[in-house]
Amino acid sequence: MSEGMNSALAAVLDTAMGKVFVKGIRTDHPGVITQQREAMINPHVRPLAPAMLWHLDSVAGWDVLGFEYVEGRHPDYTPGSADLPVVVEAMRAVADLPCPDLPLKDARQRWAAYFDQPAAAEMLAGNTLLHTDYNPANMLIPADGTARMIDWAWPTRGTAWIDPCCLLVRLVAAGHTVAQAETWARRSDAWHTAPDASLDAFALASARMWDDIASADPQPWKTRMATAAREWAGSRLAGVLR
Structure with missing residues:
Protein backbone atom coordinates (compact mmCIF):
# COMPACT_ATOMS: atom_id res chain seq x y z
CA MET A 1 0.00 0.00 0.00
CA TYR A 69 -10.59 -5.56 3.77
CA VAL A 70 -12.72 -2.54 2.90
CA GLU A 71 -12.73 -1.19 -0.64
CA GLY A 72 -13.06 2.58 -0.43
CA ARG A 73 -11.48 5.97 -0.92
CA HIS A 74 -10.30 8.59 1.51
CA PRO A 75 -12.55 11.65 1.93
CA ASP A 76 -11.84 15.04 0.43
CA TYR A 77 -11.59 17.66 3.20
CA THR A 78 -11.29 20.73 0.96
CA PRO A 79 -13.95 23.48 1.05
CA GLY A 80 -17.09 22.55 -0.85
CA SER A 81 -16.41 18.82 -0.78
CA ALA A 82 -19.48 16.60 -0.88
CA ASP A 83 -17.69 14.27 1.56
CA LEU A 84 -17.86 16.65 4.52
CA PRO A 85 -21.38 15.68 5.72
CA VAL A 86 -20.29 12.02 5.65
CA VAL A 87 -17.19 12.88 7.67
CA VAL A 88 -19.23 14.71 10.31
CA GLU A 89 -21.70 11.82 10.49
CA ALA A 90 -18.82 9.41 11.12
CA MET A 91 -17.60 11.66 13.93
CA ARG A 92 -21.09 11.65 15.44
CA ALA A 93 -21.13 7.85 15.19
CA VAL A 94 -17.87 7.63 17.16
CA ALA A 95 -19.40 9.75 19.93
CA ASP A 96 -22.38 7.37 20.12
CA LEU A 97 -20.20 4.34 20.78
CA PRO A 98 -20.08 3.16 24.43
CA CYS A 99 -16.75 3.94 26.03
CA PRO A 100 -15.32 0.57 27.12
CA ASP A 101 -13.71 -0.06 30.48
CA LEU A 102 -10.20 -0.34 29.08
CA PRO A 103 -6.87 1.38 29.84
CA LEU A 104 -7.42 4.07 27.20
CA LYS A 105 -5.45 7.28 26.95
CA ASP A 106 -6.97 9.96 29.18
CA ALA A 107 -7.56 13.32 27.50
CA ARG A 108 -6.47 15.19 30.62
CA GLN A 109 -3.10 13.49 30.57
CA ARG A 110 -2.64 13.78 26.81
CA TRP A 111 -3.03 17.56 26.76
CA ALA A 112 -2.07 18.63 30.32
CA ALA A 113 1.42 19.77 29.34
CA TYR A 114 -0.01 22.27 26.87
CA PHE A 115 -2.14 24.24 29.33
CA ASP A 116 -0.73 27.16 31.32
CA GLN A 117 -1.77 25.28 34.44
CA PRO A 118 -1.91 21.46 34.16
CA ALA A 119 -4.96 21.45 36.46
CA ALA A 120 -6.84 23.31 33.72
CA ALA A 121 -6.83 20.09 31.71
CA GLU A 122 -9.60 18.86 34.03
CA MET A 123 -12.00 20.54 31.57
CA LEU A 124 -11.22 17.62 29.23
CA ALA A 125 -12.55 14.99 31.64
CA GLY A 126 -15.38 12.84 30.37
CA ASN A 127 -16.46 9.32 29.51
CA THR A 128 -16.83 9.59 25.74
CA LEU A 129 -14.76 7.40 23.43
CA LEU A 130 -12.70 9.63 21.14
CA HIS A 131 -10.79 8.83 17.95
CA THR A 132 -8.77 12.12 18.00
CA ASP A 133 -6.91 11.58 14.70
CA TYR A 134 -9.13 12.84 11.88
CA ASN A 135 -6.46 12.68 9.21
CA PRO A 136 -8.46 11.90 6.03
CA ALA A 137 -6.19 8.88 5.55
CA ASN A 138 -7.85 7.44 8.67
CA MET A 139 -11.27 7.27 7.06
CA LEU A 140 -12.60 5.21 4.14
CA ILE A 141 -15.76 5.87 2.14
CA PRO A 142 -16.95 2.70 0.41
CA ALA A 143 -19.31 2.66 -2.58
CA ASP A 144 -22.36 2.78 -0.28
CA GLY A 145 -21.37 6.31 0.80
CA THR A 146 -21.01 5.58 4.51
CA ALA A 147 -17.72 6.11 6.32
CA ARG A 148 -15.49 3.62 8.11
CA MET A 149 -13.05 4.89 10.74
CA ILE A 150 -9.65 3.20 10.60
CA ASP A 151 -6.31 3.48 12.41
CA TRP A 152 -7.44 3.60 16.04
CA ALA A 153 -3.93 4.23 17.33
CA TRP A 154 -5.01 6.88 19.88
CA PRO A 155 -8.34 5.83 21.41
CA THR A 156 -8.95 8.28 24.22
CA ARG A 157 -11.47 8.81 27.00
CA GLY A 158 -12.58 12.41 27.53
CA THR A 159 -15.18 15.07 26.94
CA ALA A 160 -17.16 14.65 23.74
CA TRP A 161 -16.27 18.03 22.19
CA ILE A 162 -12.59 17.12 21.71
CA ASP A 163 -13.19 15.17 18.49
CA PRO A 164 -14.95 18.09 16.74
CA CYS A 165 -11.95 20.25 17.66
CA CYS A 166 -9.55 17.68 16.23
CA LEU A 167 -11.53 17.58 12.98
CA LEU A 168 -11.71 21.38 12.85
CA VAL A 169 -7.91 21.75 12.77
CA ARG A 170 -7.72 19.21 9.95
CA LEU A 171 -10.27 21.20 7.96
CA VAL A 172 -8.31 24.43 8.40
CA ALA A 173 -5.19 22.59 7.22
CA ALA A 174 -7.18 21.48 4.15
CA GLY A 175 -7.99 25.07 3.17
CA HIS A 176 -11.05 26.08 5.19
CA THR A 177 -11.17 29.37 7.00
CA VAL A 178 -11.52 29.01 10.76
CA ALA A 179 -15.12 30.23 10.52
CA GLN A 180 -15.92 27.61 7.86
CA ALA A 181 -14.29 24.86 9.91
CA GLU A 182 -16.19 25.82 13.06
CA THR A 183 -19.42 25.72 11.06
CA TRP A 184 -18.76 22.05 10.34
CA ALA A 185 -17.77 21.39 13.95
CA ARG A 186 -21.09 22.88 15.09
CA ARG A 187 -22.89 20.07 13.29
CA SER A 188 -21.76 17.86 16.15
CA ASP A 189 -24.06 17.92 19.17
CA ALA A 190 -20.98 17.66 21.37
CA TRP A 191 -19.62 21.02 20.19
CA HIS A 192 -22.55 22.82 21.81
CA THR A 193 -21.70 21.39 25.23
CA ALA A 194 -18.36 23.23 25.32
CA PRO A 195 -18.16 26.66 27.01
CA ASP A 196 -16.39 29.31 24.94
CA ALA A 197 -13.64 29.56 27.54
CA SER A 198 -12.96 25.83 27.24
CA LEU A 199 -12.75 26.01 23.46
CA ASP A 200 -10.39 28.97 23.74
CA ALA A 201 -8.12 27.09 26.14
CA PHE A 202 -8.15 23.92 24.06
CA ALA A 203 -7.40 25.83 20.87
CA LEU A 204 -4.30 27.28 22.51
CA ALA A 205 -3.29 23.86 23.86
CA SER A 206 -3.74 22.36 20.39
CA ALA A 207 -1.53 25.03 18.85
CA ARG A 208 1.19 24.33 21.40
CA MET A 209 0.92 20.58 20.83
CA TRP A 210 1.23 20.85 17.04
CA ASP A 211 4.09 23.32 17.38
CA ASP A 212 5.90 20.70 19.49
CA ILE A 213 5.17 17.97 16.96
CA ALA A 214 6.31 20.05 13.99
CA SER A 215 9.43 21.26 15.79
CA ALA A 216 10.47 17.71 16.60
CA ASP A 217 9.79 16.42 13.08
CA PRO A 218 9.16 19.21 10.52
CA GLN A 219 7.47 17.16 7.83
CA PRO A 220 5.33 19.38 5.57
CA TRP A 221 2.02 17.92 6.79
CA LYS A 222 2.98 18.46 10.42
CA THR A 223 4.00 22.05 9.67
CA ARG A 224 0.63 22.61 7.96
CA MET A 225 -1.15 21.25 11.02
CA ALA A 226 0.85 23.53 13.31
CA THR A 227 -0.04 26.52 11.15
CA ALA A 228 -3.72 25.55 11.12
CA ALA A 229 -3.82 25.08 14.89
CA ARG A 230 -2.19 28.48 15.44
CA GLU A 231 -4.72 30.04 13.09
CA TRP A 232 -7.61 28.56 15.06
CA ALA A 233 -6.15 29.65 18.40
CA GLY A 234 -5.42 33.12 17.07
CA SER A 235 -8.98 33.55 15.81
CA ARG A 236 -10.56 32.37 19.04
CA LEU A 237 -8.32 34.37 21.34
CA ALA A 238 -8.88 37.46 19.23
CA GLY A 239 -12.63 37.02 19.72
CA VAL A 240 -13.29 36.79 15.99
CA LEU A 241 -15.70 33.89 16.33
CA ARG A 242 -17.71 35.04 19.34
Missing part, protein backbone atom coordinates in the same frame (compact mmCIF):
# COMPACT_ATOMS: atom_id res chain seq x y z
CA SER A 2 1.38 3.41 -0.95
CA GLU A 3 -0.40 5.40 1.77
CA GLY A 4 0.00 5.37 5.53
CA MET A 5 2.42 7.16 7.80
CA ASN A 6 3.38 4.91 10.66
CA SER A 7 3.42 1.24 9.66
CA ALA A 8 6.59 -0.32 8.30
CA LEU A 9 4.36 -2.94 6.66
CA ALA A 10 1.06 -2.14 4.96
CA ALA A 11 -0.32 -4.51 2.33
CA VAL A 12 -3.41 -6.22 0.99
CA LEU A 13 -3.18 -10.01 0.88
CA ASP A 14 -5.23 -11.82 -1.75
CA THR A 15 -5.98 -15.10 0.03
CA ALA A 16 -8.09 -18.16 -0.65
CA MET A 17 -10.67 -16.72 1.78
CA GLY A 18 -10.64 -13.23 0.28
CA LYS A 19 -8.66 -10.05 0.68
CA VAL A 20 -7.13 -9.10 4.03
CA PHE A 21 -5.48 -5.79 4.92
CA VAL A 22 -2.38 -6.19 7.07
CA LYS A 23 -0.24 -3.66 8.89
CA GLY A 24 2.84 -4.28 10.95
CA ILE A 25 5.70 -2.78 12.87
CA ARG A 26 8.84 -4.14 14.51
CA THR A 27 8.33 -5.15 18.13
CA ASP A 28 11.36 -3.09 19.18
CA HIS A 29 9.93 0.10 17.63
CA PRO A 30 8.35 2.58 20.10
CA GLY A 31 5.31 2.84 17.83
CA VAL A 32 4.35 -0.78 18.47
CA ILE A 33 2.23 0.47 21.38
CA THR A 34 -0.13 2.10 18.89
CA GLN A 35 -0.85 -1.25 17.25
CA GLN A 36 -1.47 -2.81 20.63
CA ARG A 37 -3.97 -0.06 21.39
CA GLU A 38 -5.68 -0.69 18.06
CA ALA A 39 -5.94 -4.41 18.78
CA MET A 40 -7.38 -3.62 22.21
CA ILE A 41 -10.09 -1.23 21.01
CA ASN A 42 -11.16 -2.97 17.81
CA PRO A 43 -13.86 -5.27 19.25
CA HIS A 44 -15.53 -2.17 20.73
CA VAL A 45 -15.60 -0.01 17.59
CA ARG A 46 -17.13 -2.39 15.06
CA PRO A 47 -18.77 -2.06 12.60
CA LEU A 48 -17.67 1.57 12.37
CA ALA A 49 -14.13 0.20 12.06
CA PRO A 50 -13.18 -2.83 9.93
CA ALA A 51 -13.00 -5.97 12.05
CA MET A 52 -9.59 -7.14 13.19
CA LEU A 53 -9.32 -10.78 12.09
CA TRP A 54 -6.08 -11.70 13.84
CA HIS A 55 -3.11 -10.29 15.75
CA LEU A 56 0.41 -11.73 15.64
CA ASP A 57 2.03 -9.96 18.55
CA SER A 58 5.55 -11.36 18.36
CA VAL A 59 6.54 -13.29 15.26
CA ALA A 60 10.14 -12.99 14.03
CA GLY A 61 10.37 -9.60 15.69
CA TRP A 62 7.15 -8.21 14.19
CA ASP A 63 3.75 -7.15 15.51
CA VAL A 64 1.18 -7.63 12.71
CA LEU A 65 -2.57 -6.99 12.55
CA GLY A 66 -4.93 -8.49 9.97
CA PHE A 67 -8.18 -6.67 9.17
CA GLU A 68 -11.32 -7.12 7.16
Whole structure:
Protein backbone atom coordinates (compact mmCIF):
# COMPACT_ATOMS: atom_id res chain seq x y z
CA MET A 1 0.00 0.00 0.00
CA SER A 2 1.38 3.41 -0.95
CA GLU A 3 -0.40 5.40 1.77
CA GLY A 4 0.00 5.37 5.53
CA MET A 5 2.42 7.16 7.80
CA ASN A 6 3.38 4.91 10.66
CA SER A 7 3.42 1.24 9.66
CA ALA A 8 6.59 -0.32 8.30
CA LEU A 9 4.36 -2.94 6.66
CA ALA A 10 1.06 -2.14 4.96
CA ALA A 11 -0.32 -4.51 2.33
CA VAL A 12 -3.41 -6.22 0.99
CA LEU A 13 -3.18 -10.01 0.88
CA ASP A 14 -5.23 -11.82 -1.75
CA THR A 15 -5.98 -15.10 0.03
CA ALA A 16 -8.09 -18.16 -0.65
CA MET A 17 -10.67 -16.72 1.78
CA GLY A 18 -10.64 -13.23 0.28
CA LYS A 19 -8.66 -10.05 0.68
CA VAL A 20 -7.13 -9.10 4.03
CA PHE A 21 -5.48 -5.79 4.92
CA VAL A 22 -2.38 -6.19 7.07
CA LYS A 23 -0.24 -3.66 8.89
CA GLY A 24 2.84 -4.28 10.95
CA ILE A 25 5.70 -2.78 12.87
CA ARG A 26 8.84 -4.14 14.51
CA THR A 27 8.33 -5.15 18.13
CA ASP A 28 11.36 -3.09 19.18
CA HIS A 29 9.93 0.10 17.63
CA PRO A 30 8.35 2.58 20.10
CA GLY A 31 5.31 2.84 17.83
CA VAL A 32 4.35 -0.78 18.47
CA ILE A 33 2.23 0.47 21.38
CA THR A 34 -0.13 2.10 18.89
CA GLN A 35 -0.85 -1.25 17.25
CA GLN A 36 -1.47 -2.81 20.63
CA ARG A 37 -3.97 -0.06 21.39
CA GLU A 38 -5.68 -0.69 18.06
CA ALA A 39 -5.94 -4.41 18.78
CA MET A 40 -7.38 -3.62 22.21
CA ILE A 41 -10.09 -1.23 21.01
CA ASN A 42 -11.16 -2.97 17.81
CA PRO A 43 -13.86 -5.27 19.25
CA HIS A 44 -15.53 -2.17 20.73
CA VAL A 45 -15.60 -0.01 17.59
CA ARG A 46 -17.13 -2.39 15.06
CA PRO A 47 -18.77 -2.06 12.60
CA LEU A 48 -17.67 1.57 12.37
CA ALA A 49 -14.13 0.20 12.06
CA PRO A 50 -13.18 -2.83 9.93
CA ALA A 51 -13.00 -5.97 12.05
CA MET A 52 -9.59 -7.14 13.19
CA LEU A 53 -9.32 -10.78 12.09
CA TRP A 54 -6.08 -11.70 13.84
CA HIS A 55 -3.11 -10.29 15.75
CA LEU A 56 0.41 -11.73 15.64
CA ASP A 57 2.03 -9.96 18.55
CA SER A 58 5.55 -11.36 18.36
CA VAL A 59 6.54 -13.29 15.26
CA ALA A 60 10.14 -12.99 14.03
CA GLY A 61 10.37 -9.60 15.69
CA TRP A 62 7.15 -8.21 14.19
CA ASP A 63 3.75 -7.15 15.51
CA VAL A 64 1.18 -7.63 12.71
CA LEU A 65 -2.57 -6.99 12.55
CA GLY A 66 -4.93 -8.49 9.97
CA PHE A 67 -8.18 -6.67 9.17
CA GLU A 68 -11.32 -7.12 7.16
CA TYR A 69 -10.59 -5.56 3.77
CA VAL A 70 -12.72 -2.54 2.90
CA GLU A 71 -12.73 -1.19 -0.64
CA GLY A 72 -13.06 2.58 -0.43
CA ARG A 73 -11.48 5.97 -0.92
CA HIS A 74 -10.30 8.59 1.51
CA PRO A 75 -12.55 11.65 1.93
CA ASP A 76 -11.84 15.04 0.43
CA TYR A 77 -11.59 17.66 3.20
CA THR A 78 -11.29 20.73 0.96
CA PRO A 79 -13.95 23.48 1.05
CA GLY A 80 -17.09 22.55 -0.85
CA SER A 81 -16.41 18.82 -0.78
CA ALA A 82 -19.48 16.60 -0.88
CA ASP A 83 -17.69 14.27 1.56
CA LEU A 84 -17.86 16.65 4.52
CA PRO A 85 -21.38 15.68 5.72
CA VAL A 86 -20.29 12.02 5.65
CA VAL A 87 -17.19 12.88 7.67
CA VAL A 88 -19.23 14.71 10.31
CA GLU A 89 -21.70 11.82 10.49
CA ALA A 90 -18.82 9.41 11.12
CA MET A 91 -17.60 11.66 13.93
CA ARG A 92 -21.09 11.65 15.44
CA ALA A 93 -21.13 7.85 15.19
CA VAL A 94 -17.87 7.63 17.16
CA ALA A 95 -19.40 9.75 19.93
CA ASP A 96 -22.38 7.37 20.12
CA LEU A 97 -20.20 4.34 20.78
CA PRO A 98 -20.08 3.16 24.43
CA CYS A 99 -16.75 3.94 26.03
CA PRO A 100 -15.32 0.57 27.12
CA ASP A 101 -13.71 -0.06 30.48
CA LEU A 102 -10.20 -0.34 29.08
CA PRO A 103 -6.87 1.38 29.84
CA LEU A 104 -7.42 4.07 27.20
CA LYS A 105 -5.45 7.28 26.95
CA ASP A 106 -6.97 9.96 29.18
CA ALA A 107 -7.56 13.32 27.50
CA ARG A 108 -6.47 15.19 30.62
CA GLN A 109 -3.10 13.49 30.57
CA ARG A 110 -2.64 13.78 26.81
CA TRP A 111 -3.03 17.56 26.76
CA ALA A 112 -2.07 18.63 30.32
CA ALA A 113 1.42 19.77 29.34
CA TYR A 114 -0.01 22.27 26.87
CA PHE A 115 -2.14 24.24 29.33
CA ASP A 116 -0.73 27.16 31.32
CA GLN A 117 -1.77 25.28 34.44
CA PRO A 118 -1.91 21.46 34.16
CA ALA A 119 -4.96 21.45 36.46
CA ALA A 120 -6.84 23.31 33.72
CA ALA A 121 -6.83 20.09 31.71
CA GLU A 122 -9.60 18.86 34.03
CA MET A 123 -12.00 20.54 31.57
CA LEU A 124 -11.22 17.62 29.23
CA ALA A 125 -12.55 14.99 31.64
CA GLY A 126 -15.38 12.84 30.37
CA ASN A 127 -16.46 9.32 29.51
CA THR A 128 -16.83 9.59 25.74
CA LEU A 129 -14.76 7.40 23.43
CA LEU A 130 -12.70 9.63 21.14
CA HIS A 131 -10.79 8.83 17.95
CA THR A 132 -8.77 12.12 18.00
CA ASP A 133 -6.91 11.58 14.70
CA TYR A 134 -9.13 12.84 11.88
CA ASN A 135 -6.46 12.68 9.21
CA PRO A 136 -8.46 11.90 6.03
CA ALA A 137 -6.19 8.88 5.55
CA ASN A 138 -7.85 7.44 8.67
CA MET A 139 -11.27 7.27 7.06
CA LEU A 140 -12.60 5.21 4.14
CA ILE A 141 -15.76 5.87 2.14
CA PRO A 142 -16.95 2.70 0.41
CA ALA A 143 -19.31 2.66 -2.58
CA ASP A 144 -22.36 2.78 -0.28
CA GLY A 145 -21.37 6.31 0.80
CA THR A 146 -21.01 5.58 4.51
CA ALA A 147 -17.72 6.11 6.32
CA ARG A 148 -15.49 3.62 8.11
CA MET A 149 -13.05 4.89 10.74
CA ILE A 150 -9.65 3.20 10.60
CA ASP A 151 -6.31 3.48 12.41
CA TRP A 152 -7.44 3.60 16.04
CA ALA A 153 -3.93 4.23 17.33
CA TRP A 154 -5.01 6.88 19.88
CA PRO A 155 -8.34 5.83 21.41
CA THR A 156 -8.95 8.28 24.22
CA ARG A 157 -11.47 8.81 27.00
CA GLY A 158 -12.58 12.41 27.53
CA THR A 159 -15.18 15.07 26.94
CA ALA A 160 -17.16 14.65 23.74
CA TRP A 161 -16.27 18.03 22.19
CA ILE A 162 -12.59 17.12 21.71
CA ASP A 163 -13.19 15.17 18.49
CA PRO A 164 -14.95 18.09 16.74
CA CYS A 165 -11.95 20.25 17.66
CA CYS A 166 -9.55 17.68 16.23
CA LEU A 167 -11.53 17.58 12.98
CA LEU A 168 -11.71 21.38 12.85
CA VAL A 169 -7.91 21.75 12.77
CA ARG A 170 -7.72 19.21 9.95
CA LEU A 171 -10.27 21.20 7.96
CA VAL A 172 -8.31 24.43 8.40
CA ALA A 173 -5.19 22.59 7.22
CA ALA A 174 -7.18 21.48 4.15
CA GLY A 175 -7.99 25.07 3.17
CA HIS A 176 -11.05 26.08 5.19
CA THR A 177 -11.17 29.37 7.00
CA VAL A 178 -11.52 29.01 10.76
CA ALA A 179 -15.12 30.23 10.52
CA GLN A 180 -15.92 27.61 7.86
CA ALA A 181 -14.29 24.86 9.91
CA GLU A 182 -16.19 25.82 13.06
CA THR A 183 -19.42 25.72 11.06
CA TRP A 184 -18.76 22.05 10.34
CA ALA A 185 -17.77 21.39 13.95
CA ARG A 186 -21.09 22.88 15.09
CA ARG A 187 -22.89 20.07 13.29
CA SER A 188 -21.76 17.86 16.15
CA ASP A 189 -24.06 17.92 19.17
CA ALA A 190 -20.98 17.66 21.37
CA TRP A 191 -19.62 21.02 20.19
CA HIS A 192 -22.55 22.82 21.81
CA THR A 193 -21.70 21.39 25.23
CA ALA A 194 -18.36 23.23 25.32
CA PRO A 195 -18.16 26.66 27.01
CA ASP A 196 -16.39 29.31 24.94
CA ALA A 197 -13.64 29.56 27.54
CA SER A 198 -12.96 25.83 27.24
CA LEU A 199 -12.75 26.01 23.46
CA ASP A 200 -10.39 28.97 23.74
CA ALA A 201 -8.12 27.09 26.14
CA PHE A 202 -8.15 23.92 24.06
CA ALA A 203 -7.40 25.83 20.87
CA LEU A 204 -4.30 27.28 22.51
CA ALA A 205 -3.29 23.86 23.86
CA SER A 206 -3.74 22.36 20.39
CA ALA A 207 -1.53 25.03 18.85
CA ARG A 208 1.19 24.33 21.40
CA MET A 209 0.92 20.58 20.83
CA TRP A 210 1.23 20.85 17.04
CA ASP A 211 4.09 23.32 17.38
CA ASP A 212 5.90 20.70 19.49
CA ILE A 213 5.17 17.97 16.96
CA ALA A 214 6.31 20.05 13.99
CA SER A 215 9.43 21.26 15.79
CA ALA A 216 10.47 17.71 16.60
CA ASP A 217 9.79 16.42 13.08
CA PRO A 218 9.16 19.21 10.52
CA GLN A 219 7.47 17.16 7.83
CA PRO A 220 5.33 19.38 5.57
CA TRP A 221 2.02 17.92 6.79
CA LYS A 222 2.98 18.46 10.42
CA THR A 223 4.00 22.05 9.67
CA ARG A 224 0.63 22.61 7.96
CA MET A 225 -1.15 21.25 11.02
CA ALA A 226 0.85 23.53 13.31
CA THR A 227 -0.04 26.52 11.15
CA ALA A 228 -3.72 25.55 11.12
CA ALA A 229 -3.82 25.08 14.89
CA ARG A 230 -2.19 28.48 15.44
CA GLU A 231 -4.72 30.04 13.09
CA TRP A 232 -7.61 28.56 15.06
CA ALA A 233 -6.15 29.65 18.40
CA GLY A 234 -5.42 33.12 17.07
CA SER A 235 -8.98 33.55 15.81
CA ARG A 236 -10.56 32.37 19.04
CA LEU A 237 -8.32 34.37 21.34
CA ALA A 238 -8.88 37.46 19.23
CA GLY A 239 -12.63 37.02 19.72
CA VAL A 240 -13.29 36.79 15.99
CA LEU A 241 -15.70 33.89 16.33
CA ARG A 242 -17.71 35.04 19.34
